[in-house]
Amino acid sequence: MSVAAARAHAAARSFSRVENFFLSHRAQMAERPAVADFTFGDPRDMALPGLVAALRARAEPRSVDWFAYKANEPEACAFLADVLAAELELPYEPEDIALTRGAFGAIRLAFTLLLEPGDECVSPLPGWFCYGAMLAAVGATEVPAPLAPPRFDLDPEAIAAAITPRTRIVIVNTPHNPTGRIYSRADLSALAALLEAKSAEIGRRIWILSDEPYRRVRFDGAGFTSPAAVYPHTLVDYSYGKILLAPGLRLGYLAISPLLPAAEREELRRIRFAAQMADGWNVPDAPLIYALPDLEPLGIDIAALARRRERMLDALAGWGYAMTRPEGTFYLWGRAPGGDAAAFAGRLREHGVHVMPGTLFDRPEDFRLCLTATDAMVEAALPAFREAARAEAEHG
Ligand SMILES: Cc1ncc(COP(=O)(O)O)c(C=O)c1O
Known part of the structure; x- marks a missing residue:
């Protein structure tokens, strides 16, 4: 008889190799x-230095509610909607943005919003090693879709083979950890067509979670297309932890696609904050929220x-x-x-x-x-x- 819940054990099993490596x-x-x-x-x-200066400046209270409970603060969400609209060339609005504790927090929010217990989520293999544990924690299962060496291109056939009637999310991570690949618009469009067809086939909408924390860490002037540009049922997660190389500061967001059918977009907007609260007040700390405009132009030496x-x-x-x-x-x-x-x-x-x-x-x-x-x-x-x-x- 174990004390902890089966989900917690499943998450621990999924994470154990990484945890052992991390600790040793x-x-x-x-x-x-x-x-x-x-x-x-x-x-x-x-x-x-700019990061340190911003934190110092924004840690100094300027009003009595400086450190009051923070939510999806309208000013910060408006700022990010503008940034994202320019970067992804999509008409994001402030209500589409949920401020989260990094990409981890945004991924968790996406799972809370979309997954039922027993659902499956297709992820790339090789791929980031925390999806499986995060899925186990919400009672869902990771189904890896292999990427073929040496190029590790996005592989719609492998994704198609991984899809079952229980599939709810396909994770696309671009630029991709660990291979560094950035997927082309043509490849993402092929995936979008596949997911449209597969959603119709299984009678259930398959979503893309576009995991984009490395979006700004690109070489040789490489362009970037978000899956959100080609597939309306896409949630985008982002983190400032990579571009600032400060993963100990938890700042990121989940963005609801402006291309979604209006009723679906509205439903997600309406419940996003309750889901963040239910996940343990999944909102960045106040000084980080205030610092967003200071942090936005900063970045490590690419x-x-x-x-x-x-x-x-x-x-x-x-x-x-x-x-x-x-x-x-x-x-x-x-x-x-x-x-x-x-x-x-x-x-x-x-x-x-x-x-x-x-x-x-x-x-x-x-x-x-x-x-x-x-x-x-x-x-x-x-x-x-x-x-x-x-x-x-x-x-x-
Ligand atoms: C692919 C991928 N997604 C999400 C994350 C989580 O990012 P953060 O710690 O900034 O929330 C990481 C971090 O390594 C990552 O590599």
């Missing part, structure tokens, strides 16, 4: 700081990320690594020499170089590097990557 990584770092830490998308430099991407891709390709060239995100994704990422990660760790093995993404032959590591870390780590490739070539 922390313990190892406390014992012996890494030469180079390429694991999680965390900062390795001090925070952006050119520096792009330089690190080039440096590592060049070096790794020279030693025989097969890597996917990312168009956005913080990440590099590729095949571990020999195809055993856990062993590869262990070998690198002996040199003080920490990477994320693909076992966390159900692709045990691959690995992920996070480019938020500093230039100095990259240079210090490269010999270990060369050595790991050489050892594999020699001993197999």
